[in-house]
Amino acid sequence: MSVVFEKTQLLTDKQFHYCPGCNHGIIHRLVAESIDELVKEGKLEAGNIVGVAPVGCSVFAYDYFNCDMFEAAHGRAPAVATGIKRAKPDTLVFTYQGDGDLASIGTAEVVHAAHRGEKIVTIFVNNAIYGMTGGQMAPTTLVGQKTTTSPYGRDEAWCGAPIKMSEMLSEVPGSYYIERCAVNNNANILKTKRAIKKAMQYQLEGKGFCMIEVLSTCPTNWGLNPVEAMKWLEENMIPYYPLGVYKDKGAEQK
Amino acid sequence: MVKVTINEIVCKGCGLCVRACPKSVLALSKTKLNAKGYHPAEVAVPEACIGCASCARTCPDVAIRIEKE
Ligand SMILES: Cc1ncc(C[n+]2csc(CCOP(=O)(O)OP(=O)(O)O)c2C)c(N)n1
Numbered sequence: 001m002s003v004v005f006e007k008t009q010l011l012t013d014k015q016f017h018y019c020p021g022c023n024h025g026i027i028h029r030l031v032a033e034s035i036d037e038l039v040k041e042g043k044l045e046a047g048n049i050v051g052v053a054p055v056g057c058s059v060f061a062y063d064y065f066n067c068d069m070f071e072a073a074h075g076r077a078p079a080v081a082t083g084i085k086r087a088k089p090d091t092l093v094f095t096y097q098g099d100g101d102l103a104s105i106g107t108a109e110v111v112h113a114a115h116r117g118e119k120i121v122t123i124f125v126n127n128a129i130y131g132m133t134g135g136q137m138a139p140t141t142l143v144g145q146k147t148t149t150s151p152y153g154r155d156e157a158w159c160g161a162p163i164k165m166s167e168m169l170s171e172v173p174g175s176y177y178i179e180r181c182a183v184n185n186n187a188n189i190l191k192t193k194r195a196i197k198k199a200m201q202y203q204l205e206g207k208g209f210c211m212i213e214v215l216s217t218c219p220t221n222w223g224l225n226p227v228e229a230m231k232w233l234e235e236n237m238i239p240y241y242p243l244g245v246y247k248d249k250g251a252e253q254k
Numbered sequence: 255m256v257k258v259t260i261n262e263i264v265c266k267g268c269g270l271c272v273r274a275c276p277k278s279v280l281a282l283s284k285t286k287l288n289a290k291g292y293h294p295a296e297v298a299v300p301e302a303c304i305g306c307a308s309c310a311r312t313c314p315d316v317a318i319r320i321e322k323e
């Protein structure tokens with residue numbers, strides 16, 4: 001018997017605390033597998049990896065990744081990652097952040113990290129809601145989407161339009177590679193993994209700020225079962241947040 | 255021959271693997287409950303499996319292992 005698929009060693013044995021069907025677990029695995037492959041390819045030393053976990057449902061990410069982890073205050077992961085990367089330039093440094101974390105309370109940190117061209121990788125998990133705190137409206141919540149703080153649906157006249165971070169950060173001169181992905185089907189899962197690995201490879205080559213935005217479900221706070229939530233993401237999130245490469249300075253040079 | 259093993263302790267019965275399988279190999283158990291209180295996924299039609307690993311790639315709890323003869 002040969003193994004076609006097994007759990008990567010870059011994930012610990014700890015069981016995820018996420019709700020059934022929550023896409024955070026899929027995204028964790030893709031991050032872990034990308035690091036694992038870079039180590040196996042001899043491009044990275046196993047002891048030379050630091051992840052920065054956020055505040056949000058993925059606050060316990062430090063328990064799940066089999067590498068050094070740092071827990072940042074809400075939204076501050078890019079600032080913490082900046083310090084780590086500048087102090088230890090040979091280390092692979094990534095942040096893992098939700099939309100409340102990155103696009104709301106931590107907007108300043110990520111915008112300035114991108115502006116400074118910090119050599120870090122940011123994994124931005126956009127589920128259009130504050131998951132951990134009980135489903136409040138986030139800056140990324142879609143127009144018309146019902147949350148506990150927008151019970152009649154988000155009103156654009158009152159709250160503005162949902163914020164598009166990939167589009168915004170691709171306009172910043174210091175950013176190097178920005179792609180928006182989703183993990184709603186097999187092909188997109190494979191694409192997301194390629195994007196995450198490419199971003200990490202760019203960092204190892206000393207390039208600038210890279211962010212992979214991954215559209216994600218929150219079945220619990222969307223009030224849908226996991227399969228319905230995937231469908232809702234496909235029908236509502238992907239049309240507003242188009243998938244694709246927003247910036248790739250590496251590809252422009254070729 | 256392909257062998258799909260589902261870790262029933264870890265599985266949360268989310269059904270995403272059932273949705274992802276192109277050959278309708280998997281189903282959520284109608285009789286079993288695991289310690290977490292979920293109906294775990296089962297390999298209902300093993301002979302139809304083509305070993306594509308779509309189920310394993312979509313599983314948010316990394317509960318699926320796939321081997322091939
Ligand atoms: C300084 C501070 N303000 C507010 C909070 C409360 N809080 C915890 S998680 C969270 C939002 C998390 O949402 P998101 O980043 O989208 O992550 P998700 O849970 O959706 O994955 C908030 C507002 C906090 N912990 N610290």
Ligand code: SF4
Pocket residue numbers: 017018019022023024057127131132217218219220221
């Ligand atoms: S509340 Fe939402 S984001 Fe948080 S673990 Fe549950 S499904 Fe995932």
Ligand code: SF4
Pocket residue numbers: 256258274275276277278279280302303304305306307308309310320
């Ligand atoms: S390996 Fe492919 S065919 Fe086999 S159960 Fe999984 S998804 Fe279905």
Ligand code: SF4
Pocket residue numbers: 021260264265266267268269270271272294295312313314315316317318
């Ligand atoms: S995707 Fe994973 S957790 Fe969900 S039902 Fe299938 S095996 Fe269980």
Ligand SMILES: [Mg+2]
Pocket residue numbers: 056098099100125126127128129130131138
């Ligand atoms: Mg969120």
